[in-house]
Amino acid sequence: MSRKHRHVIEDETEVDMTPMLDIVFIMLIFFIVTTSFIKESGIEINRPNDNQSEAPPNPTSPIVIRISDTGDVSIGPSLIEVAQVEARVSAALSKKPKAAVIVMTSESARTGIVVGVVDAVKKAGIAQVTVTKMKKK
Numbered sequence: 001m002s003r004k005h006r007h008v009i010e011d012e013t014e015v016d017m018t019p020m021l022d023i024v025f026i027m028l029i030f031f032i033v034t035t036s037f038i039k040e041s042g043i044e045i046n047r048p049n050d051n052q053s054e055a056p057p058n059p060t061s062p063i064v065i066r067i068s069d070t071g072d073v074s075i076g077p078s079l080i081e082v083a084q085v086e087a088r089v090s091a092a093l094s095k096k097p098k099a100a101v102i103v104m105t106s107e108s109a110r111t112g113i114v115v116g117v118v119d120a121v122k123k124a125g126i127a128q129v130t131v132t133k134m135k136k137k
Helices: 018-034 082-095 111-123
Strands: 063-067 073-075 078-080 101-105 129-133
Touching: 063 082, 063 111, 073 082, 078 082, 082 111, 101 111, 111 129
Parallel strands: 063 101, 101 129
Antiparallel strands: 063 073, 073 078
């Protein structure tokens, strides 16, 4: 009896990954080169630290706008809306044309309200607005 050896030949197929990796790296380089980075434009407010909490001295009395932590905006003793800031500052500038504007804000005041007040003051004709932190009572 003769034994015949059967040789089983397995068909091993391999996929060459080199071309696919080349394409992936070429696409990666393409996207890196063609990506444009845009600096978002916006308003830059330098929040004061504890050393700058007092208003700067000014020969004429400044127009002081206070923003509380609850979002209440006041000029002097009266509470106003953010929409009224421009008109009030314009009226005050007609009496004191060289007056500075100081926005005193609470640390926890919403940034949107602070930006709205600063924008309204700039629309009223003040180029330089000082933003300071309110002293805690």
